Amino acid sequence: MGSFWIWWIVAVIHILPFYDSNPLIQTIHARTPQSPVQCNQSGCTLQNSYGAWGDRKDCYALNITYPTTEEQLRLAVSYAVQNNLKVKVVTKLSHTIPKLACPEGKTNTLLISTEKYDSGIQIDAANLAVTADSGVGLRALIDAVESAGFSLVAAPYWEGVSIGGLISTGAHGSSWWGKGGAVHDHVLGLKVIVPASESERYAKILWLEALDPLFNAAKVSLGVLGAISKVKLSLEHRFKRSISYNFTDDAHIEDVYINHAKQYEFADITWYPSKHTAVYRYDSRVPLDASGNGIYDFIGFQANSILISESVRAAENLLENTKSVNGKCLTAATTLEYKKLVGNGLKNNGLIFTGYPVVGHQGKMQTSGSCLYSTRFDTACAWDPRIKGLFFYESTAIFPASRFGNFIRDVRKLRDLNPENFCGVDNYNGILIRFIKASDAYLGQSEDSVVIDFNYYRANDALTPRLNEDVWEEVEQLAFFKYGAKPHWAKNRNLAFLGVQHKYPKFNQFIAIKHKLDPQSVFSSTWSEEILYGKESEKFDGCALEGLCICSEDRHCSPQMGYYCRQGLVYKEARVCRYSSSITTTSIA
Numbered sequence: 001m002g003s004f005w006i007w008w009i010v011a012v013i014h015i016l017p018f019y020d021s022n023p024l025i026q027t028i029h030a031r032t033p034q035s036p037v038q039c040n041q042s043g044c045t046l047q048n049s050y051g052a053w054g055d056r057k058d059c060y061a062l063n064i065t066y067p068t069t070e071e072q073l074r075l076a077v078s079y080a081v082q083n084n085l086k087v088k089v090v091t092k093l094s095h096t097i098p099k100l101a102c103p104e105g106k107t108n109t110l111l112i113s114t115e116k117y118d119s120g121i122q123i124d125a126a127n128l129a130v131t132a133d134s135g136v137g138l139r140a141l142i143d144a145v146e147s148a149g150f151s152l153v154a155a156p157y158w159e160g161v162s163i164g165g166l167i168s169t170g171a172h173g174s175s176w177w178g179k180g181g182a183v184h185d186h187v188l189g190l191k192v193i194v195p196a197s198e199s200e201r202y203a204k205i206l207w208l209e210a211l212d213p214l215f216n217a218a219k220v221s222l223g224v225l226g227a228i229s230k231v232k233l234s235l236e237h238r239f240k241r242s243i244s245y246n247f248t249d250d251a252h253i254e255d256v257y258i259n260h261a262k263q264y265e266f267a268d269i270t271w272y273p274s275k276h277t278a279v280y281r282y283d284s285r286v287p288l289d290a291s292g293n294g295i296y297d298f299i300g301f302q303a304n305s306i307l308i309s310e311s312v313r314a315a316e317n318l319l320e321n322t323k324s325v326n327g328k329c330l331t332a333a334t335t336l337e338y339k340k341l342v343g344n345g346l347k348n349n350g351l352i353f354t355g356y357p358v359v360g361h362q363g364k365m366q367t368s369g370s371c372l373y374s375t376r377f378d379t380a381c382a383w384d385p386r387i388k389g390l391f392f393y394e395s396t397a398i399f400p401a402s403r404f405g406n407f408i409r410d411v412r413k414l415r416d417l418n419p420e421n422f423c424g425v426d427n428y429n430g431i432l433i434r435f436i437k438a439s440d441a442y443l444g445q446s447e448d449s450v451v452i453d454f455n456y457y458r459a460n461d462a463l464t465p466r467l468n469e470d471v472w473e474e475v476e477q478l479a480f481f482k483y484g485a486k487p488h489w490a491k492n493r494n495l496a497f498l499g500v501q502h503k504y505p506k507f508n509q510f511i512a513i514k515h516k517l518d519p520q521s522v523f524s525s526t527w528s529e530e531i532l533y534g535k536e537s538e539k540f541d542g543c544a545l546e547g548l549c550i551c552s553e554d555r556h557c558s559p560q561m562g563y564y565c566r567q568g569l570v571y572k573e574a575r576v577c578r579y580s581s582s583i584t585t586t587s588i589a
């Protein structure tokens with residue numbers, strides 16, 4: 001991984017001869033990720049794993065409790081209900097990007113952490129099921145079931161999450177086969193602790209299974225129904241997978257994505273638009289006795305030298321400040337070449353990549369996150385908020401499968417106008433395309449769907465515009481408004497949630513159950529309601545820069561820095577902040 005970033009920096013240095021070879025690098029001795037909650041005598045603050053919420057404002061709570069058993073979890077909910085406190089469940093690392101996990105108010109709030117409620121894992125071999133405490137980490141769960149001879153079929157690609165947190169937000173990997181790539185579609189049962197009457201000691205435990213009318217609401221609940229105590233998931237007998245990546249041209253993505261997903265059980269596609277490259281993941285199950293002991297240690301989730309992460313960020317800031325499109329394109333090219341060279345992080349023997357296919361156990365091929373365990377003082381996850389490392393947005397849009405082809409065609413048109421404007425995203429992971437199946441979960445996908453993820457530079461300051469930000473704003477608006485894509489609940493900038501309630505046919509059923517289980521809205525807050533109901537908040541100067549609004553006047557962008565509110569180039573209804581060197585303040589609203 002280290003050499004990847006060195007390539008990156010070398011590329012930047014080449015195109016920027018004035019690059020200061022000794023940037024101000026603040027190096028700290030970071031290792032494993034920090035707790036998202038920091039408390040002192042006056043209360044606690046909650047961060048997400050990137051260290052910044054969408055609005056960059058801190059989230060406060062009066063207190064936090066760390067139950068270790070189900071009864072302690074029930075008592076915590078009971079205490080909150082009895083004392084009229086507002087509650088949010090937080091997890092060991094709190095990954096949600098939207099402010100879902102932030103409770104209402106500073107003085108009457110309680111965080112209930114599942115960090116220490118993480119040891120119970122019961123495997124029911126006869127019925128191919130596992131039941132875990134909600135704080136159990138995904139990696140611990142995978143290792144436990146694999147060592148007992150079973151596999152979890154679906155999981156997100158990042159293993160730092162907890163089982164309660166990941167199902168609450170609809171987290172997924174990629175598959176259209178069987179029950180599909182979303183973990184909540186493999187849930188057989190759930191225990192949820194909800195507010196109750198005095199005679200029920202203020203909190204009661206509900207055990208929900210498939211036929212229960214509450215089950216489909218509880219499978220993906222954003223934490224607003226109550227505290228999930230246990231999750232029961234289906235298992236399969238342990239199996240292996242064989243993965244190859246085909247780095248090829250991007251000419252036919254819109255024609256082949258459906259067949260690709262049908263042909264390979266764990267298919268995905270990564271599109272690097274500026275490089276006219278698509279990377280097809282050929283990923284299928286193979287028998288347990290197939291030879292190979294490979295792992296997938298995705299390069300984006302490997303530990304990086306802190307010094308290099310900070311240098312990369314410094315270089316990226318410089319390219320932004322100097323509006324160096326060429327610089328971004330050069331670094332995008334070296335990034336892609338490096339990924340090709342190392343098979344994206346696949347390792348045939350667990351150590352290095354020597355060629356395709358890479359065959360390994362499901363437990364080592366689906367999910368990774370080796371930066372979580374970095375023991376060296378000078379390495380960390382590249383986005384660790386304690387260092388001045390990578391800082392980016394993550395947009396994730398979920399399309400009905402049938403509409404996805406036309407979305408790709410529109411993005412291609414936009415790309416063809418000026419491919420170099422797309423280099424920024426190719427410095428991260430391009431556009432990752434994954435597949436999830438239709439679900440019964442009320443806040444899950446009602447039809448077979450295609451998911452895209454893309455990461456892109458976020459400025460240090462909320463009011464600093466970004467190079468070619470209009471391109472990504474147009475892609476966002478194409479996805480969420482022209483093609484009606486739904487936002488991933490735990491990712492995205494606020495604008496992605498506008499009107500989200502109208503995109504879920506069973507939204508009203510979910511809300512009815514929310515009112516029934518938590519009539520006093522103990523588990524809700526302004527922020528989670530903003531996401532759930534997709535409310536538009538008041539616009540202010542610069543709000544479109546961070547995706548807190550869609551611009552309708554120039555002042556929502558940054559006219560003082562030359563960014564004006566303009567219509568989209570392909571999607572004319574889009575309103576984006578575009579740079580113009582000629583001074584004009586005409587509004588298009």
Ligand SMILES: Cc1cc2nc3c(=O)[nH]c(=O)nc-3n(C[C@H](O)[C@H](O)[C@H](O)COP(=O)(O)OP(=O)(O)OC[C@H]3O[C@@H](n4cnc5c(N)ncnc54)[C@H](O)[C@@H]3O)c2cc1C
Pocket residue numbers: 049088089090091092093094095096097100101114134135156157158160161162163164165166167168169170171172173222223224226227228229488490491
């Ligand atoms: C580097 C990275 C990679 C990622 N990769 C993927 C991916 O491949 N696929 C994908 O779909 N997502 C991915 N995500 C998003 C991630 O899956 C979600 O953010 C997930 O919700 C995080 O789980 P968590 O344990 O951190 O939960 P949190 O973020 O802490 O919690 C999420 C929400 O669930 C609630 N909650 C948590 N536990 C409970 C509980 N026990 N009871 C009630 N409510 C609860 C919280 O209050 C909060 O509202 C990624 C995120 C990051 C940072």
